[in-house]
Amino acid sequence: MKFFVDTADVDEIRELADTGLLDGVTTNPSLIMKSGRDITEVTKEICSIVDGPVSAEVTATDFDGMMKEAKVLAKIADNICIKLPLTMDGIKACKHLTSAGHKTNVTLCFSATQALLAAKAGATYVSPFIGRLDDMGIDGMELIEEMRLIFDNYEFETQILAASIRSVNHVKDSALAGADVATIPPATLKALVKHPLTDKGLEAFLADWAKTGQTIG
Numbered sequence: 001m002k003f004f005v006d007t008a009d010v011d012e013i014r015e016l017a018d019t020g021l022l023d024g025v026t027t028n029p030s031l032i033m034k035s036g037r038d039i040t041e042v043t044k045e046i047c048s049i050v051d052g053p054v055s056a057e058v059t060a061t062d063f064d065g066m067m068k069e070a071k072v073l074a075k076i077a078d079n080i081c082i083k084l085p086l087t088m089d090g091i092k093a094c095k096h097l098t099s100a101g102h103k104t105n106v107t108l109c110f111s112a113t114q115a116l117l118a119a120k121a122g123a124t125y126v127s128p129f130i131g132r133l134d135d136m137g138i139d140g141m142e143l144i145e146e147m148r149l150i151f152d153n154y155e156f157e158t159q160i161l162a163a164s165i166r167s168v169n170h171v172k173d174s175a176l177a178g179a180d181v182a183t184i185p186p187a188t189l190k191a192l193v194k195h196p197l198t199d200k201g202l203e204a205f206l207a208d209w210a211k212t213g214q215t216i217g
Helices: 010-017 029-035 039-049 063-074 088-099 112-120 130-135 140-153 168-177 186-191 196-212
Strands: 002-006 024-026 054-057 080-085 103-109 125-128 159-162 181-184
Touching: 002 010, 002 186, 010 039, 010 186, 024 181, 029 039, 039 054, 054 103, 063 080, 063 088, 080 088, 088 103, 088 112, 103 112, 112 125, 112 140, 125 140, 130 140, 130 168, 140 159, 140 168, 159 168, 168 181, 168 186, 181 186
Parallel strands: 002 024, 002 181, 024 054, 054 080, 080 103, 103 125, 125 159, 159 181
Antiparallel strands: none
16 A cells, blocks of 8 residues: 655655655645645645655636646646546546646545546546545445445556545555555554554563663674
């Protein structure tokens, strides 16, 4: 499974990129707003930090507006992935952009039929929002499982990008369900490494080592 980080905080991105675990970045208008920076400036800096795709989202809701904004975003860097809403205009824009060789991420997916449309349009990624489905009492993992089955049935190359991840279990369950990518908030990504037994075991090892009076090197 590939790990993307869901943020526009360049300090967080640099820290995670240094671990070697980061495969890409996703942003959206809300995350850009939190960064407090100009969208072009911050997106360009993010693209310089990671080699993988950086999703930059259009804000227009009509086809012509999406295409105009996509043209601007695509010029920021070679690893830009154009993020589009899962609407009919968004699907149309996805088809045109992928046909022109651009990477695309169709976002705000909440049903398997929506995902099917995005795959037929040639989307590079489609992003099911797990957490928001869970908020409604719907199991978000069922959507990923349905998408995996449909995409495999028809050999779609579109990758399932699990989004709206709220917990470590969301990451684990997405991997078990067959998601290709998980886009994860920085705090949750860092939490993946944590386990109380790891901490306890390390503490015991270090205590025993201290008793030997030895050093390495």
